[in-house]
Amino acid sequence: MSSTIFSVVDIETTGTSQSNDNRIIQFSCTFVKNKNIIGSFNSFINPEMDIPSDITKLTGITNELVKNAPTFNEFASKISSLLKDTVFVAHNVDFDFPFINKELDRVGQKMIDNMAIDTVTLSQLLLPTEKSYRLIDLSQNLNILHQHPHSSSSDAFATAKLLIILFNQIEKIPKKTIKQLISINPTLPKNTIDIFKYAYKNNVDMFNDKLLDINRLKIRKIQYKERLKIRKINYPESKGKQKNIFNGVYKWNSEESKLMNSIYDNYKNSDNSKNLLVEQNNELDYDLGFLFPLVHLLNNENKIVVAVHKHSIHEDLSKTINRINKITKNNFKKLVLHSIDDYIDLNKFRDALNIKSNSKQTEFLKCKILIWLTFTKTGDLHELNLDMKNDQNVFLKTIGNTNNKGYYMNKLKNDFNNSNVVVISHEYLYNNRHMLAKYKPYLVIKDAVDFNKQILKHYRVNFKINQNNILIRHAQYLLYQTHNKNLYDIFKDDKSNIKLVQNIDSLIKEYENYALKLQKSFEESFINKRNFITLKKGFKNPINNIELVNFIKHNKEYIDKQSSLIKQIRSLSKKIIKSNGTLKSSEKAIITTFNDRIFNLNKFFNNNILLIKNLVYMDKKVTFQNYLNVDKNADNSTLVGGLIKNDDLLKNKIYTLFFNILFMDTAIYSSDKSEFILNKLELDNNNTSMIKSSYQTNLNNDYKIFYNNNKQEIDLNTLDLENNNTFIMANTQEKIDEIYENIKQNGNDSLLVLCQKINGNKDKIIKKFTNSKGATIIGNYDLFMSIKNINKSINRLIVQSINSSDMYNENSNLTDLYNLMIKNSIKHIIQLSNNKGVILINDFSLINENSIKSLKNMISNHIKMFKIDSKNEIRTFNNF
Template sequence: MLNKDIYAVVDLETTRTTSESGRIIQIAIAFVQNNKIINQFSTLINPHESIPRNVVQLTGIDSEMVMGAPAFEDVAESIHTMLSGTIFVAHNVNFDLPFLNAEFQRVGMPALDVIAIDTVTLSQIVWPTAPGFRLVDLTSYLSLTHGRPHQADSDALATGTLLVEIFTRLEKLPMVTLQSLADLPLVLPQNTKIVFEKALFKAKTLREPLPKQLQVIDGLAIRRFSNPEPLVSKSNMAYPAKRAAKQQLYGKKLVYREQQAKLMNAINKHYTSDSLSENPGESAFIAEAPTGMGKTIGFLLPFAYLANQTQKKVIVTEPTITLQTQVTETVNSTLHDILPFEVRAVSLKGRRQYLNLQSFKRSLQIDEGTTSLQFIKAQILVWLTETVRGDFDELHLMNAQDKFIAKLSQNANNPTGSPFYGYEFFERQYVLAENAQFLIVNHNYLAEYANELGTSQNKPYLVIDEAQNLPGAVLNQSRHQLPIQTWLARVQTAINLILQDAKPAIGDILRHIIGGEQLKNRLLRSLETLSAEIPQIQVSLYRRFLLNKKAPATQSSYEIALSNNDFAQFWVDQANHVKSIHKAVFNLEDSLQSLLTQFSDAKGVFSLGERQQLADFRRLLDNISQYEKQLTTFQQDLVDFPDASIFWITETQSHDSSNLKLSGGLLHTLNYFEEQVYPHFMSPTIIGATLFTSTKSGYLYDRLNLDKETATVRHYPDIFDFKNQADLIMVKNAPLPTSKDFSNYLARQLVDITTSVNQNTLVLFNSLDTIQQVYTQIQSNQKFQRSSLTLLAQGITGTRDKIKKRMQSEDGLVVLGAASFWEGIDLPGDQLRLLVIARLPFDRPNTVLQKAEEAVISSEGKHPFYQSTLPKAVLRLRQGIGRLIRTPTDYGAVIIYDARILTKSYGKTLRKMLPSNLPQKELKDSEIVQELKDFFDTHHKYL
């Protein structure tokens, strides 16, 4: 970074990943000085051993290419001389430098004694929002030339260019940010932290003014935020109903699609008619729009015109935050570029999604003793100079702990007295929302804030995208738990914090404020009351509901459903204990508020450690209060949703003790949307790729409280040519998924199939336990070990998002995924060619929830299997198969190993709801490999 420094950017290609067993086959060096690449060196190395096949596949370097190359000992002295006196740089320096030094020492030369820095960790800090940090990811993200990834000469040159970009980025950071980075107790590979110190020294020398887009608040440099300009509506803009009008509007930005245009026109016609009912759930517009049709633009464009003409807002709700972000970007980029009037979208999220500046500022003064947390703070320091919204979803944090992120998003003590008051990110979204037509939320947000999103004066439009997921989101949002033993443990921890002598302590704080001793006694009295009353609730629950219903000795966990009448009577009987708990928590909250007020008034008295101790104590008491609120929620649900709620107790046995957890919430959404959601909006638009479970089923209408008679329904045909693009194989001789040997059988089948076709494969399961069994079997299979395939498993080798990212960029992957892989995964082209469904996606039977739902349906004179179990499975199967074909040029095969789709009467219903032109073949397992080989060998005829 300083002009005299020479950086030697090194990349190695090796036969193996360890220096003990591996040898270098290529070394390249790019020399950087004064932010320019001034020289390059590269040579192949003859390792005098065979190069493994996977290395040849990765690098393109084979044994023949290195046959005439020098041995390492022939070039070692020259390389050592070139690198001595430089600053050693590598993308993963803890691999390249030790490996190279091991090679030097192997040929009798000394290890390099140089300063060394790592571009991986530097990139993670200076570009915290980058989608990935492999060299290929970063060069793509930064639009840098990288012609031959995984060949050392190309990688070294790309890393050298990346290093220059890192230096350039650091030079643009304000001095206050560089100072904070230098002050953080960062533990980075080798000497990497020296880069921040050099950047700070240079900044102090140059003394550049603070960029206009930034401002410094209490030592943090953040992006300035200005209120958006008011939207200028043009209500005279006519909707482009005709094909020619749409094509003129699109220009070269969009391609005209006939089915998409029909969807647009149908929505516009529906909401410009005079026949819309104002009764909740009536006059809905329902559209099943298949993947590839362009449904997002299909509903956004007509609603943009409707919003412009009527001055109504449009609420769009999506099942995931990822889709929420994508739809927001579509409005603000695609629609913005083509519409003749201004259009804006804002994504609304809950408070925990946003960084709290005061909490973050406080965290900078604390060393939690965890290197990963300090690293995250460094990323956030840089991110603050870029972000306008402060939304954690913008970041790609490494090893982020949920508790730590929650701490950074929580309101800090005394916000009105904070220098950050008025600058917090959470409030900015509402300022932006005031001047936007589209408010994009997720299903959980809609379930929680429907009454705030809607207005009685000018009801907004409501678009429920992928609506089949909304009932599940509502049920999950409504359900809550009270782990009684955990609640009691929190209370005891709070008591111990008040009484402990270790410093910093709450007791020290109380001694230094006015009335502190009295506050201490009030806090202890409230906590001791809770400590006495909570066990009374637990004992009463046990005696009333569990005493004569012990779990079998072989089970460590036991569930029992509670009769709503018995549960209601329980709260009547426990009224005195509950009243005492409520009073104790009220006093606890009042005492805490007094403490915070006194603490705020005593400015400058307390140390940083004491401030952090109080913040932690406050979080603990808030947690205790939240558990107490669950008692009220259980009772309120009995009043508000007496017929739709379910409650149950889970008893867990461990070490001769019994822990009880009380759970409850909505069992179904009967009348929920009609009463809680639809009254706040215009008649809803219900849209999705897989809405219906059969041609006659009323499942969708029942679950979403929609009036079938007044609804406008549109089914749009499949866009893809499944006859030529896909192949569905149903295995007719597979053992039942419930059989003891099924996991072993499936593992053997997967090995045979994946090693034969060598395509990216996704295997869908219903159980993480089964994934574990199959994963273990495949990993130990010698045939699979000899292949070049990589096995990934949800919950074992990574999360869904991490595995998905690898599928998007790597070949030869076999992925075992459970619930979250059945939908919301977009893997076109080579990212996914083979989809395997281990068993039909029926809900797990005999759970409390399943039994209760079946009882409700049976009480209505209906059959639970056909009214609930089968429709859910149909939707899930359609969604799962929908993961395969994502574009008009895509192709791939599906295998279903559950023979019940062929042998059971309901199998016909499942098969009938799959794409009509999808070839369905019944084969024996011995015929599958040849069928797949034929399919993949001939797919090019379609292309």
């Protein structure tokens, strides 16, 4: 395309809807030829209407600025001449291209029919590990100068620079990979696929010793490195020694030094060490604080294992490890470790390429992964930064490793053996606790307050009553499907395997029969002719524990039969997998998918049906509830329940394997006493030491906490929500919906309100907020704590309702829990704000003499609390 001119276009408009009411207010175009910028054009356009205030806020374009600019009617011919004989390029071409054509058509001009390509899609494919494909984020990560986001001239220039980077990137992709991508024929905007067709035709494959051919795929070659032994180092216990070795690498801090010394002193003599509870604040580097002393205790055999609630909300400690290596002149290695099914199985992926999916997203993911394989060194699907639990990305789970073998598994085992610090999730710790315990690691549990909750998930259920039968049908579909080969078709000439298929088919039907009997028995025992508790959206049906025990006893035969049958089915399906060596890739993919579906059926039975049977016989408190929709359809009803709390669970499952654990969290102490967290974590006060830094900057000038001292809630519409990003916290969906309706009824159209569930799930809300100029978010505590590492501040937090509808806490004293949530929320708003913020506690369950006193003790004096019970104080809140 050396002679082709690319016109990189960006427009600003009065609104994002392509209705006749919206107009273009700025048109910009940067021209690219032969990977060089050769010119640009920019003009404001008079929309002949007022520009909405939120658009002015976003773009900086005012009515005054466009007053003397040409109208679109006057400007239309110029656009046509500028774009003539060029390839149209835009960052989201499906917005700019049709919007321009709509406007051309409106003024009676001929619409453009240029070849058009989309840089969002190209970026998603050619830069598959980026966390965000917003132009502003790509510009920042790729060092593209982008001075004025949402100014079309700056956006067009940045997109042109991005286009050049993408052209350079596609030249590095092997032709074999490009050919496979083209053969998938993904649905891409406009003519974007033609860029790959041109590259396949014109690229010259240069010898690349960093690539391998494996399973008919182009793969980045993995370099195995020999393990470098770490040098035994003495811990610098004195202030002078610490200052000396930190010099030039990190600014020594006396408070961090106290933390490091306390941790080192606790663990240097294993006979005298205890569990440690460390409460973090916003002032210190706690990753350095715990890693620096612990690495001085390492030898070449043991490890430091760091367990976190979620990988996504933590840095992976790379910067801290690099800093420690500089300070200590050592070579400590770190590994982030996921479940094995989060690593790609190349055999599964190769076979899946030969099965055409009806899902456009799946076909697109195949293309993205093909390119990613040419440079990933780990095969870790998390590198793609996709939500693995999202139904749209279900394909990722079908290509995950399940047998702990293969190209990337060998690399993972090598990296694990070479690592000194391993970062895992709480979930991974529980599932692999025996393997990890063999290394006698120093175990650090971050996000400690959530730790018991993650373990309790293994002793609780939440499933639709008909889920067992749905999974059965998923497996049966591959036995009888007609739009593609089924298992009978694949083995029709193979007597041995056709017999296996027939046996599996028969066993599944028998399993289905017992599953239906069990479901019918449940409906008769707990749903038919029962009086339900009416909820806003459906009904609640509490399950009596004695009745549940009797139900399990009465239906023991059905459960035991299913248990026996699913084991037989699983065993036979594995035999089919082992005998598929001579089959086509497309046939292997069908067999692999069938085996995965049997695996999922087996997993469901063990984690739900069998678990309930085991739970009711345990000598521990359990609770179960059945929730129905408004139609009272039993099939679609949900069964929720399990252990109420973790009595001795952590002691038996974790503490018998790991000793003297270091627990860390941002909010641990809910009062002067520590019984709440000690009980929650099943820790003995005699074997646990507390570390809490007293060092905190006085924030009284920059942050204020108000609490409503009236007898009624403050009307949110009296608060200024428009000029600051605000989070309104409520912990039940009913309350969230109520707040949303109240604000929307006030009729403030310029206020963007993002409401949990109404406007999407957690990830969608955060994405929409990040892309907005400003917003008010309504959601629960979990959503608030998930907002991290975004380039947008939240300056206001309104705690409207802290009470949750958690069935496991219904009979508990929740004061300590709520205090921790408030404390954590205050710390979090300090992190999210731009050095100034305000908190309003508008929930009366938190406003009594004891609660306020307790909160004041927790927060100490670095932020003061004020009553708010008059219009003057509301004005103070609004103006702060």
